Amino acid sequence: MAASSAAASAAPTDAGAGACNIAAVLPRMAAAAPERIALRCPGRHRNLHGFARYDLALTYAELDRRSDAIAAGLARCGIVRGMRTVVMVRPGPEFFLVMFALFKAGVVPVLVDPGIDKRALRQCLAEAEPHAFIGIPLAQTARVLLRWATSATIQITVGARLPWGGPTLAQVEAAGVGAASQLVATMPDEVAAILFTSGSTGVPKGVVYRHRHFVAQVDMLRDAFGMAAGGVDLPTFPPFALFDPALGLTGVIPDMDPTRPAKADPRRLHDAIARFGATQLFGSPALLKVLAAHGAPLPTIRTVTSAGAPVPAATVARMRELLPADAQVWTPYGATECLPVAAIESRELAATRAMTERGFGTCIGRPVAGNSVRLIQVTDAAIAGWDEAVEVADGEVGEITVAGPTATDAYFNRPEATALAKIAERTAAGTRIVHRMGDLAWRDGEGRLWFCGRKAHRVESGTGPLYTDQVEPIFDLHPEVRRTALVGVGRRGAQRPVLCVELEAGVDAARHWRRIEAELLELGGSHLRSAPVRTLLRHPRFPVDIRHNAKIGREALAAWAAKRLPRPA
Ligand SMILES: Nc1ncnc2c1ncn2[C@@H]1O[C@H](COP(=O)(O)OP(=O)(O)OP(=O)(O)O)[C@@H](O)[C@H]1O
Numbered sequence: 001m002a003a004s005s006a007a008a009s010a011a012p013t014d015a016g017a018g019a020c021n022i023a024a025v026l027p028r029m030a031a032a033a034p035e036r037i038a039l040r041c042p043g044r045h046r047n048l049h050g051f052a053r054y055d056l057a058l059t060y061a062e063l064d065r066r067s068d069a070i071a072a073g074l075a076r077c078g079i080v081r082g083m084r085t086v087v088m089v090r091p092g093p094e095f096f097l098v099m100f101a102l103f104k105a106g107v108v109p110v111l112v113d114p115g116i117d118k119r120a121l122r123q124c125l126a127e128a129e130p131h132a133f134i135g136i137p138l139a140q141t142a143r144v145l146l147r148w149a150t151s152a153t154i155q156i157t158v159g160a161r162l163p164w165g166g167p168t169l170a171q172v173e174a175a176g177v178g179a180a181s182q183l184v185a186t187m188p189d190e191v192a193a194i195l196f197t198s199g200s201t202g203v204p205k206g207v208v209y210r211h212r213h214f215v216a217q218v219d220m221l222r223d224a225f226g227m228a229a230g231g232v233d234l235p236t237f238p239p240f241a242l243f244d245p246a247l248g249l250t251g252v253i254p255d256m257d258p259t260r261p262a263k264a265d266p267r268r269l270h271d272a273i274a275r276f277g278a279t280q281l282f283g284s285p286a287l288l289k290v291l292a293a294h295g296a297p298l299p300t301i302r303t304v305t306s307a308g309a310p311v312p313a314a315t316v317a318r319m320r321e322l323l324p325a326d327a328q329v330w331t332p333y334g335a336t337e338c339l340p341v342a343a344i345e346s347r348e349l350a351a352t353r354a355m356t357e358r359g360f361g362t363c364i365g366r367p368v369a370g371n372s373v374r375l376i377q378v379t380d381a382a383i384a385g386w387d388e389a390v391e392v393a394d395g396e397v398g399e400i401t402v403a404g405p406t407a408t409d410a411y412f413n414r415p416e417a418t419a420l421a422k423i424a425e426r427t428a429a430g431t432r433i434v435h436r437m438g439d440l441a442w443r444d445g446e447g448r449l450w451f452c453g454r455k456a457h458r459v460e461s462g463t464g465p466l467y468t469d470q471v472e473p474i475f476d477l478h479p480e481v482r483r484t485a486l487v488g489v490g491r492r493g494a495q496r497p498v499l500c501v502e503l504e505a506g507v508d509a510a511r512h513w514r515r516i517e518a519e520l521l522e523l524g525g526s527h528l529r530s531a532p533v534r535t536l537l538r539h540p541r542f543p544v545d546i547r548h549n550a551k552i553g554r555e556a557l558a559a560w561a562a563k564r565l566p567r568p569a
Contacts, residue, residue: 018185019183019184019185019186019211020186020187020188020190020211020212020215021103021104021106021183021184021186021192021211021214021215022103022211022214022215022218022242022243022246023067023100023103023104023183023246024183025245025246025248026060026063026064026067026100026104026183026245027064027181027183029060029064029245029248030060030061030063030064030065033060033248034059034060034061035059035060035061036059036060036230036248036250037057037058037059037060037250038058038059038060038062038063038096038244038245038250038251039057039058039063039093039096039241039244039245039250039251039252039253040054040056040057040058040250040251040252040253040276041054041056041057041091041092041093041253042054042056042253042254042255042272043055043056043092049271051255051267051268051271051272052255052268052271052272054252054272054275054276056092056093057093058093058096058097060245063096063097063100063245066097066173067097067100067101067104067182068101068104068176068179068180068181068182069173069174069176069177069178069179070097070098070101070169070172070173070176071101071102071104071105071107071176071179071182072175072176072179072182073171073172073173073174073175073176073179074101074102074105074107074156074172074176075105075176075182076172076175076176077132077154077156077166077167077172078132078154079105079107079131079132079154079156080105080106080107081105081106081107081184082106082107082108082190082191083107083108083131083132084108084110084128084129084130084131084132084194085102085107085108085109085110085130085131085132085133085134085152086109086110086112086125086128086130086132086133086134086135086149086152087099087102087109087110087111087134087135088112088114088133088134088135088136088139089134089135089136089139089158090136091238091241091253091258092253094158094169095238096241096242096245097169097173098134098158098169099242100245101182103192103193103214104181104182104183104184105182105184106184106186106190107132108191108192108193108194109193109194110125110128110130110193110194110196110206111193111194111195111196111239112124112125112128112196112204113196113198113199113204113259114259115198115259115260116196116198116199116204118146120199120203120204121148122146122147122148123203124196124203124204124206125148125149126148126149126150126151127206127412127413127414128149128194128206128412128413129151129413130149130151130152131151131152131153131154132152132153132154132155132156133148133149133152133154133155133156134155134156134158134169135155135156135157135158135165136157136158136159137157137159137160137162137165140155140157140162140164140165141162143155144164154166156168156169156172157169186211187211188210188211188212188215189210189211189212190210190211191208191209191210192209192210192211192213192214193209193214194206194207194208194209194412195207195209195239195336196336197335197336197337198308198336198545198551199545200545200551200553201438201454201456201555205411205412205414205417206411206412206413206414207336207337207408207411207412208408208409208410208411208412209408210408210409212405213405213406213408214246216370216404216405216406217243217339217340217406218243218246218247219405220340220368220369220370220405220406221243221247221340222247223369224330224332224340224343224368224369225303225305225328225330225332225343226303226328227243227247227249227280227303229247229248229249230248230249231249231250231279231280231302232249232250232252232276232277232278232279232280233249233250233251233252233278233279233280233281233282234251234252234254234269234272234273234278234280234281234282234283235251235253235254235282235283236254236256236258236261236264236269236281236282236283236284236287237258237261237282237283237284237287237307237308238253238258240282240307241253249280250276252272252276252278254268254269254272255268255269255272256268256269256287261283261284261286261287261290262286262287262289262290264287264290266290266291266293266294266296267294269287269290269291270294270296270298273298273300273301274300277300278300278301279300279301279302279303280301280302280303280304280305281298281301281303281304281305282304282305282306282307283304283305283306283307284306284307284308284309284550285306285308285309285310285311285312285315285550286550288304288306288311288315288316288319289312289315291319291322292314292315292318292319292322293318295318295322296322297322297323298322298323299324301323301324301327302324302326302327302328303327303328303329303330304319304323304327304328304329304330305329305330305331305332306329306330306331306332307332307334308334308335309550309551310331310362310451310469310550311331313349313350313353313356316329316331316346316349316350317346317350319346320346320350328345328346329345329346330343330344330345330346331343331344331346331349331364331365332368333364333365333449333451335437335438335439337407337408337421337435337437338402338404338406338407338408338435338437339406340368340406341367341368341371341373341400341402341404341437342364342365342366342367342368342371342373342449343364343365343366343368344363344364344365344366344448345365348363348365349363349365352448355450356473357473357474357477358474358527359470359471359473359474359527359528359529359530360450360470361441361442361450361451361452361453361467361469361470362450362451362469362473363448363449363450363451364441364448364449364450364451365448365449366446366447366448366449367402367447367449370404370405370406371402371403371404371405371406371407372402372403372404373400373401373402373449374391374401374403374434375391375392375396375397375398375399375400375401375441375442375443375449376389376390376391376392376398376399376401376436377389377390377391377392377398377399378397378398378399378440378455378458378465379399380420380455382419382420383423383436384419384423384424385423385424385425385426386423386424386425386426386434388423389401389423389434392442394442394443394444394445395442395443395444396442397440397441397442397452397465397467398440398441398442399436399437399438399439399440399455400436400437400439400440400441400449401423401434401435401436401437402434402435402437403425403432403433403434403435407433407434407435408435409422409433409435410422420436421435421436421438422434422435422436423436438454438455438456439451439452439453439454439455440452440453440454440455440458440467451469452467452468452469452470453467453468453469453470454468456555457486457487457554458488459486459487459488459495459497460488460492460493460494460495461488461494461495461496461497461532462493462494462495463532464532466486466488466497466529466532466533467529468485468486468554470529470530471486471497471499471524471529471530471533472484472485472486472499474523474524474527474529474530475499475501475520475523475524475530475533477523478516478519478520478523479504480503480504480507480512480516481501481502481503481504481516481520482502482503482504482505483502483542483552484499484500484501484502485499485500485502485539485542485552485554485557486498486499486500486533486554487500487554487557487558487561488558489558489561489562489565490562496535496565497532497533497534497535498533498535498536498537498558498561498565499520499524499533499535499536499537500537500538500539500542500557500560500561501516501517501520501536501537501538501539502538502539502540502541502542503516503538509538513538517536517538520536521534521536535565537561537564537565539557539560542557543556543557
């Protein structure tokens, strides 16, 4: 590593004039509010009560200066604009420093959820064809032993140096100390990052984010949910913590394992919220459930926003009771490929609950300003041009499509998946890409969308289609039922709808299942959309995704159900 003084002269590529880049906010914030804390992380030390000390903090000035130093140091290691770089770093100060350094330099971070299946992880890393790999020692060791990301020829280790891990991040930073602004003038269409989906419907796909997508996301989050600069956020869903500095907020990274939100200790979250006066909370549904169950009031919180999966109505209702009367609880709808798409506030959501329980689906609100949301006839085939898509009438179930500033246009190295999810549309201004969400919904007379489930999970019976999120809420009302999952067994078009049922903990299935089954059949029989379901199977514990701990592995359940049913003659 070269001496730091040499790097002091490392020239910025072009001073970032007019950069379309979320990191462009850092020099502005560093000038306007240099001492404001951008991020606060728990650290290793604990106070007398056993809570994290949160002694790792970065001011805006530090985040700006140190990310410049790292960007300059990375350039010296050969990591420059346009290069794909895997980042496997825990959400501490180093993660944010590295990410903003990469954004500033126009390097393309590749992020894969560490919680996903190890084989899928290896495939994702290979598919991304990265040039470099920045990881903690554990990730670097796994890279070597498991032959991850073999295309990556440049390694940086975050933490103690390993013989095979290249220089440490500390060395990289030292080499760049004193560097001038490293913000390059990234173009709106330039690739900014590759983010892998959590993969609840198959192997995760790398979503190609361009700089304009991130910039638009920040604007939409600010405008739709009132995330004003100066607030204090508790982002419990790691990727979203990156938005805090971009929004001028102070982000407090909670003391929890971000890959296990359902296991988070609510007392630690409360401690952080109270100590730093958190005004907003960004959480996965699993985490909101933990806070709701804990039941202690959250007097400083003004806005709660969930992410990535539906939030059970009971959780939303309980959260409301714990918050100040005028606080807002938003459940946005969106996906890695396009976020946010639509949103609904808890008061309106509460008023739609009765409809959900009668089989109409879950209301996900109105499209967020800037999005053009259209519903099209359901098909599993690719649709090349918008002319070939058929829009459905209001009230009819169709696939959700979105054209808008955050709708991404491709998966990395996955032409087939891209073809299945994107539609080219000619407009007066040129050609734009419409993203197919792979989700089903209908639109009501007020322009609100009602989520009916994922397209891949629909059941096509001989008498017509059944949709998971229309059917399951009806059965979920049974007090001894924890959750249910509708799957189809057999050939599409002649599928038998089967409801897998997981009972509440403590219910003695051996004694009560027959009764519960009869009650469920009666409950289902009284509603149009659930009446065709006549086969129920009790399952001990549903497979769920790791990230949200909520998305039911319906593919696995369908295979399980098929084995348990007698074959048709
Ligand atoms: N408010 C919501 N209500 C209902 N479902 C939601 C909501 N928000 C997100 N979802 C579901 O989560 C999906 C997006 O999740 P994500 O981007 O993590 O992909 P994934 O489902 O985990 O992975 P993959 O797309 O690879 O299968 C949406 O398409 C939708 O099915």
